[in-house]
Amino acid sequence: MPSYNHLEIEPKWQGRWDETGAGKTTGKSSDGKDPLYLLTMFPYPSGSGLHVGHVESYTAMDIVARKKRMEGHDVLFPIGFDAFGLPAENYAIKTGVHPAETTDKAIGNFRRQMKSLGLSFDWSRELSTADPAYYKWTQWMFLLFYKNDLAYRAKAPVNWCDGCVTVLANEQVIDGKCDRCSTVVVQKDLEQWFFRITKYADRLLAGIETVDWPERIKTMQKNWIGRSEGVEVEFRGLKGEMIGEPGAERVHEAEFSIPVFTTRIDTLFGVSYIVLAPEHPLVDALTTVENCEAVVAYRDQARKKSELERTQLEKDKAGVFTGTYAKHPLTGEEVPIWISDYVLVNYGTGAVMGVPAHDDRDYLFASKYSLPVHQVIAPPAGMPEHDFASAAYGDAGILVNSSTFDGLTSAEGKNMIATAVESAGKGKRVTNYHLRDWLVSRQRYWGAPIPMAWCETCGVQPVEPSALPVLLPRDVDFKPTGKSPLVDSVTFHDVVCPKCSGPARRESDTMDTFVDSSWYYLRYVDSTNAEVFAEPEALKQWCPVDLYVGGAEHAVMHLLYSRFFAYALHDLGYLDFEEPFLKLRNQGLILGPDGEKMSKSRGNVVNPDEVVEQYGADALRLYEMFMGPLEDAKPWDTSGIVGVRRFLDKVWMMRERVEGAEGRRFEGADRIVHKTIKKVSEDIDAMKFNTAISAMMICANALQTAETIPRGAYESFVKLLATFAPHLGEEIWHDLGNASSVFDEAWPTFDEAMLVDDLVAIAVQVNGKLRGTIQMDPSSNEKDVQDRAMATENVAKFLEGTEIVKVIYVPGRLINIVVK
C-alpha cells in the first residue's frame, strides 16, 4: 500500500520537537519582523478530553504560528488550562474524588492529546488557573481592585441558581436559566462581591470600535453594555394619607419624589400614570391603608416569580394601584402611582412613566385597567393616521396636545422638553446602561478564595499581599449547602485580623472562574515569575495579543471581562495598552455527522484520539481545515478524511520521483508551485485554510502528471504543506536528505514572472452569453483578441446579420461583443 505510516512518524517527530523545544519563543526576530502574540482560548480541562472543535482552533493557529516563524517572526504561542470550575466539583460531590485530582488527570490527558496533534505550543509557559502560583496573582488583582474601589461588597437583588447552589453574574443567566445547569434562576437579595465594570461602560463601548473583531461580536458587546440616553424626570407630591408596613417610616405630604427614566421625554404630556417596580423602596411609603393588602399580596407573588416567569408572561401586564397620586412635572396634573412587575427594579430608576398612547407595554397595561390614553405624537406628514383603538403608536412623529411644544418633531421635542424639565428643576439628562456590575463571588469550593477577612472589631479587611496566596484547603466536605464548603473548614476559617490581629474569619466565597481567565494572557509572557504577575518589559514585548481565536460563546462574558481587566490595569499603571486582543476570529461549531450539535446524549461525538489513531494527526488537522471556512458551523463527515489522507499519501509518494539537483528543469512544475506559494501565503494570512488546501491539492495533481519533479519545486511545496501537516512535512524533508528541521527553513517566496502563463483562456461572450473560449498570449491587445474571437466559428454564427454596438474587453479574462 503506497502510504506513509502515521503511527510511526507522528510520535517520532513529536518526541523530537519536544526535545528541541520547537514551539518556544526565540527571543529574536529577523530584521523588520515584529514579535507576534498568537493566542487560542485556553480550554477547561474536562474529563471527556479534547473536542474536535478545540482541534480546529488550535490547528488554525498552529498553521499561522508555523508560517510566521518561518517568515522570521518571533512568535509567542502559549497554552494553559482554565482549571477551576464546577464540573470537577460536582464530580467530587458525586464520587468523593477531589477536584484537584480530577483536574490534574484531565490536564494530563489534554496535554497528551495536544501533543499527539503536533501543535507547536510553547510548553515551557504552560499554566493552570488552579495552581496556587497562578491564583496568587488572581487574588492579588482582587486586592488591587479592592484598594482602588473597583471591587466592593453590596447587598443587591442577585441571580441565584438552586442547581449550582450559588449566585451568578448577569452574563451567566441565559433565557432566565443558569448557563451551566439550565436551572431556572431566581432573584435573591444577598450581600455579594462585585467588580465595578460599569465604571468602564463608556470606554468599553468606545474601545470596541478600535479593534479588528467580527462585527457580530462587537454588536453583541455593544448591546450588552446597552447605553441609552434619556431624561430622569421627577414626579413629586401626593394626595391622601399614606401608611407603610409596620415599622416603615411615615412620609408626610409632598415629601416624596419619584424619579423615572425615559428615552421618550417627547411623550411627557402623554403620561397617564406612574409604575414602580414591586421591589421599589418607596412602595411601602406610598401605599394607602385601603390598598395595603392588595399591594403586599402582589409584591409577595412577584417576588416568588423567577425572571423567566416574569418575561414569559410578557403579554400579561398585571399590577396594583398604591392609592397615591403624583404630580406631572410640567402640568401639575395628578397621575396615579401603580406597581407592576413589568418594571424592573434594577434598570434605570426602577420606575417608569406610563404613556399608553406611545408604548406597547403601557398600552396593554392601560387597556387592562382602563387608564386614559392621551395621544401626544402624530405620525409625520404623508404617513397614515394611527388607530389608537387597537395599538400604541411607538414611532417618532410630530408633537400634539403638548402645550407649547406642539408641532415639533420628536427629536426637537426631546431636546426642548428635556431643557424645560431641567430648568424647572424637575429632572436631568442621563445616560443609562444595561450593563450591571460584575458579581464575582461564588458560594462554591473549586475556585480562587477571595482574599478578605472578617474581623469582629475592624469589619472586612483585605489580606496582606505578602500573605498571598490564600490557599484552598483540601479537607472540605463538598456537599453544597448554599454556603461555600470552605465555611466548615476550621483551619481555613479561623484567622487573625490583618489589621488588629484579633480573631477574624476568612471570607469563604471563591471567585467566579471568569476572573481567572480575565488576565491569563498576561501571565503567559512571564509565567514563572514569583515576584510580579509579569515583568513590565515582558508585557511590553508581547502584549497586546495580536490574534486571538476561540468560540463565539464567549462574546459577552470572557471577552468583556478581559477588556475590563485590561482597562483597569491600564489605569492603575500596570499596562501600557487598553484593548487586550487586537484581532479576534471565531471558529464555528463542528457538528456531529447528523448535523446536530455534538453531545454525549446524542451519541454523535467524534473523539480526536480515534481519528489520530486511524488516519493520523496530519490527516485530522488537514481535514478540519478543509471542511469549510473557519468561522462557519460544519457537520463532521468521516469519509471526508479519506480524501485528505489520499492527498497526503500522494504527496508522500511523489518524493520518489524527485530528480537530483542537476536534473533537467520542468518549467510547468515551477510555475504551478509559484502560483501555489502565492495562494497559500495569502490564504493563511486571511485564515482561509480551506482554499489554501484546495490550492495545494491542485498543485499536487499537476505535479503528479510529471514523470520527474524538480527538487526545488517539490521542496517549496513541502514547506507549504508542513504548516498544515507538520509530521509528514518533516518526514519528507528529512527523507530528501535535509538534516535540520523544515520549520527552520525560510518561508518560500514566489517570483511574479513565474505567475504569468504563456497562454490564457479568454472567454468570448456575445451579448453577455458565453459562446466560446480562445487561447491567447496574455500580452495580446484588444484588437487581436477581438479578431480572434470573431473568427471563432460558434461566435461568428451569433454575430451573423447583426451590428456591433460595442466591445468590452477585460484583459486576460473575457471579451464581450454587444450586438443588436
Next chain:
RNA sequence: GGGCGAGUGGCGGAAUGGUAUACGCGCGGGACUCAAAAUCCCGUGUCCGCAAGGGCAUGAGGGUUCGAGUCCCUCCUCGCCCACCA
C-alpha cells in the same frame, strides 16, 4: 419585538461585478488483478440532442449593468444573539 448572518450540484463547499459549480466526498465507467482492496485514468448541475450545440439554473420576484451568486428594493425560509431596558 429588535439586531446580525446565511440560502449555490446528491453532500462539505469555491468564485476582486467578468468563463457559476474550483477542491474534496459520493456516484458511474474503464485500466491493473484469477478476484477483491488499494491505486491510476475518464465522466458526473438540469433539460433537449447521435453529435456539434442550445435552453434553463446560485431561496422567490423586481431593478441597476455590456455582464449579477456578488450591488439595490420587496418577499420567503433557516441560523445565531438580545429581549417587558421604559
